[in-house]
Amino acid sequence: MGYVIAMAGKGGTGKTTIAALLVRIMKEKKLGSILAIDADPNSNLGEALGIEVKESLGEILDDIGSHPEKVPVSMSKDRFIEYRVQSAIAEAEGFDLLVMGKPEGPGCYCYVNNVLRGIMTKLINDYDYVVIDNEAGLEHLSRRTTRTADALVLVTDATAVGLRSAKRISDLAHKLDIKIKREVTIINKATGEGSIPQDKEIEKISLKGGSLMDLNEDAVSISTLRQIGEKIWHQN
Ligand SMILES: Nc1ncnc2c1ncn2[C@@H]1O[C@H](COP(=O)(O)OP(=O)(O)OP(=O)(O)O)[C@@H](O)[C@H]1O
Numbered sequence: 634m635g636y637v638i639a640m641a642g643k644g645g646t647g648k649t650t651i652a653a654l655l656v657r658i659m660k661e662k663k664l665g666s667i668l669a670i671d672a673d674p675n676s677n678l679g680e681a682l683g684i685e686v687k688e689s690l691g692e693i694l695d696d697i698g699s700h701p702e703k704v705p706v707s708m709s710k711d712r713f714i715e716y717r718v719q720s721a722i723a724e725a726e727g728f729d730l731l732v733m734g735k736p737e738g739p740g741c742y743c744y745v746n747n748v749l750r751g752i753m754t755k756l757i758n759d760y761d762y763v764v765i766d767n768e769a770g771l772e773h774l775s776r777r778t779t780r781t782a783d784a785l786v787l788v789t790d791a792t793a794v795g796l797r798s799a800k801r802i803s804d805l806a807h808k809l810d811i812k813i814k815r816e817v818t819i820i821n822k823a824t825g826e827g828s829i830p831q832d833k834e835i836e837k838i839s840l841k842g843g844s845l846m847d848l849n850e851d852a853v854s855i856s857t858l859r860q861i862g863e864k865i866w867h868q869n
């Protein structure tokens with residue numbers, strides 16, 4: 634019931650890549666229903682997962698916030714917002730995807746925002762697993778989604794700066810009062826325990842803007858993550 638895996642780490646370390654690979658592995662293992670959430674406003678998790686998204690939550694916020702007349706007379710406003718969120722969820726084989734985006738409009742849309750928070754909580758509990766790809770840093774960690782994380786996955790490179798940054802993010806998460814049950818640090822593009830190696834196959838896919846669903850199943854990154862990922866998705 635809503636086991637939340639949240640990605641964090643500094644820019645460009647591999648959060649989106651590892652989030653997509655996790656979704657792929659968990660789907661292949663048939664662990665249960667999966668909702669992937671792209672909580673990075675410069676979103677590209679959809680591309681990594683090879684699925685097209687129609688609308689982001691930000692766009693829905695903008696639309697309903699600035700056009701309240703769009704709420705059909707036959708429906709309550711809350712019900713309408715819920716309906717719009719449901720239809721924004723992209724369905725793929727073995728997982729769904731929701732893109733948070735960012736409202737562009739000038740208003741605060743407080744009402745819609747509050748309703749959304751409730752819908753997100755409900756939605757998260759509708760799935761067995763929720764994988765949230767966040768934007769770099771943690772100051773921006775989407776409060777709408779990441780208030781609890783069963784597993785916080787800290788992605789870093791092997792540099793001292795990277796590792797310090799992962800530690801800082803972890804400290805901040807606790808300060809922000811995000812309830813974290815487990816933390817797993819992954820050193821990406823590196824060798825050694827807890828690491829995922831630099832993978833030529835990922836580079837090739839990344840160059841042409843392809844999906845990691847097409848990554849060769851024996852590729853070194855995915856086979857390594859299959860082994861170390863147990864610590865992330867295993868529920869106790
Ligand atoms: N193990 C790997 N081997 C080779 N390339 C990788 C690996 N992991 C990630 N990359 C590449 O590194 C780049 C950054 O990865 P990614 O976009 O996943 O990072 P991110 O942390 O999500 O970045 P951002 O902070 O911008 O959201 C991408 O081009 C990706 O293809």
Ligand SMILES: [Mg+2]
Binds near residue numbers: 649650766768
């Ligand atoms: Mg990313």
